[in-house]
Amino acid sequence: MTQRLPVTITVNEKTYSREVEPRLLLSDFLRHELGLTGTHVGCEHGVCGACTILFDGESARSCLIFAVQADGHEITTVEGLAQSTKQLHPIQQAFWEAHGLQCGYCTPGILMTLVPFLKENPDPTEDEIRHALSGNLCRCTGYQHIVDAVKLAADKMR
Amino acid sequence: MKPAPFEYYVPDSIEEAIALLRDHGSDAKLLAGGQSLVPAMNFRVVQPSALIDLNRVKELDYVREEENCVRIGAMTRERTLEFEPLISKRFPLLAEAMPHVAHPQIRNRGTLGGSLANADPAAELPVIMLALGARLNARSVDSERWVEASSFFSGMFMTDLAEGEMLVEIELPSSPLRTGWSFLEVAPRAGDYALMGIAALVTLDENKVCTQAKLVYLNAGDGPVEGKESAQLLEGETLNDELIDSAAALASGQEINPFGNIHASVEYQRHLANVLTRKALKTAGKRAAGEENLQ
Numbered sequence: 333m334t335q336r337l338p339v340t341i342t343v344n345e346k347t348y349s350r351e352v353e354p355r356l357l358l359s360d361f362l363r364h365e366l367g368l369t370g371t372h373v374g375c376e377h378g379v380c381g382a383c384t385i386l387f388d389g390e391s392a393r394s395c396l397i398f399a400v401q402a403d404g405h406e407i408t409t410v411e412g413l414a415q416s417t418k419q420l421h422p423i424q425q426a427f428w429e430a431h432g433l434q435c436g437y438c439t440p441g442i443l444m445t446l447v448p449f450l451k452e453n454p455d456p457t458e459d460e461i462r463h464a465l466s467g468n469l470c471r472c473t474g475y476q477h478i479v480d481a482v483k484l485a486a487d488k489m490r
Numbered sequence: 491m492k493p494a495p496f497e498y499y500v501p502d503s504i505e506e507a508i509a510l511l512r513d514h515g516s517d518a519k520l521l522a523g524g525q526s527l528v529p530a531m532n533f534r535v536v537q538p539s540a541l542i543d544l545n546r547v548k549e550l551d552y553v554r555e556e557e558n559c560v561r562i563g564a565m566t567r568e569r570t571l572e573f574e575p576l577i578s579k580r581f582p583l584l585a586e587a588m589p590h591v592a593h594p595q596i597r598n599r600g601t602l603g604g605s606l607a608n609a610d611p612a613a614e615l616p617v618i619m620l621a622l623g624a625r626l627n628a629r630s631v632d633s634e635r636w637v638e639a640s641s642f643f644s645g646m647f648m649t650d651l652a653e654g655e656m657l658v659e660i661e662l663p664s665s666p667l668r669t670g671w672s673f674l675e676v677a678p679r680a681g682d683y684a685l686m687g688i689a690a691l692v693t694l695d696e697n698k699v700c701t702q703a704k705l706v707y708l709n710a711g712d713g714p715v716e717g718k719e720s721a722q723l724l725e726g727e728t729l730n731d732e733l734i735d736s737a738a739a740l741a742s743g744q745e746i747n748p749f750g751n752i753h754a755s756v757e758y759q760r761h762l763a764n765v766l767t768r769k770a771l772k773t774a775g776k777r778a779a780g781e782e783n784l785q
Contacts (some may be wrong), residue, residue: 333498354541355499376491377529378596390569390598391688396528397599400498401545422616445595
């Protein structure tokens with residue numbers, strides 16, 4: 333019989349209890365169990381970075397973590413960034429203003445990578461920004477506007 | 491791209507983990523950071539019937555300083571090592587290599603023990619462990635033993651670990667005085683698998699004569715590859731450009747055995763090894779002699 337395990341996971345400060353199969357990926361848990369489809373699934377083997385979330389405040393690939401492993405932990409997804417539908421997070425606002433996205437598929441992963449990065453590096457150089465984003469693939473922008481958006485976000489947050 | 495079903499176990503002690511490993515035999519896999527195992531499971535290249543998750547075994551997560559060594563628990567995150575002052579102070583070679591280990595998101599989850607047990611020939615950490623002369627502690631229900639890093643890596647994704655054994659601790663012996671270091675690699679993009687890489691250590695005596703040298707390469711064979719004869723060329727000598735060129739030629743031309751891949755021919759990999767060896771030895775030599783201003 334298929335094993336199902338109870339989990340209690342806090343996502344964006346709200347606590348959810350579910351029973352899940354051990355093989356359920358955290359990315360699929362967020363999307364299919366909780367309906368939080370802001371976390372995008374690209375490659376499902378840790379290369380593209382689209383599924384990046386915060387696991388206890390640190391960026392991680394949600395496609396490389398099983399939902400059972402998140403039991404008792406705190407997850408933040410892109411849905412947890414904006415304070416309200418009217419007020420974007422400063423990083424989101426900067427991406428809007430600097431045209432830091434085109435199709436938007438990679439954007440949630442990039443935003444979640446940047447949250448801890450800008451906390452640790454409030455005044456990053458272009459080199460540091462590009463290094464921080466090396467684990468997030470974007471096929472549209474050529475990255476230049478993304479880098480501009482990160483600089484703008486850093487300015488807004490200082 | 492979904493893993494095949496498996497039974498999930500989540501021990502919270504070493505004792506419990508190795509008992510589970512004994513009970514489930516070779517059908518079980520230990521889950522450390524999961525940054526290599528989970529992709530392989532998503533592709534269904536690996537289909538363990540049982541997964542033993544070590545992420546709640548807190549006693550495997552530590553960096554401890556002792557007089558002659560530093561001890562690191564197998565479940566210590568790569569990101570912890572990257573920012574641990576003890577590591578940058580005592581093992582700057584390891585600190586220098588850390589930013590090259592995949593991406594920050596991967597290093598937040600990936601562990602030292604996981605990378606070593608995975609034994610990817612293109613990985614940085616096995617190469618560093620070999621260069622630093624690490625000793626690895628393996629435990630099973632009825633045994634405990636120490637393995638030298640030089641005996642631990644036995645082939646492509648293969649280690650000396652026997653069925654039922656788990657890697658528990660890594661011991662890094664203190665480096666001798668006047669030891670210089672350098673880690674260099676060439677990758678198509680930051681964080682990607684490197685086409686070639688080298689860890690170099692050079693120890694000098696008071697008269698700047700090289701007493702010990704280590705050259706270890708990644709993606710240069712079926713595991714971390716040591717340039718033993720090229721290192722011997724340097725020992726007992728004062729480093730100079732000519733000698734360094736000879737060592738680089740020997741290591742890159744004869745001692746490594748790269749396979750070539752879609753991104754680089756064997757010839758190009760050997761060329762990279764030659765260039766990187768020369769650069770690394772010069773940097774390590776300067777650092778050993780205290781001639782480089784460090785921050």
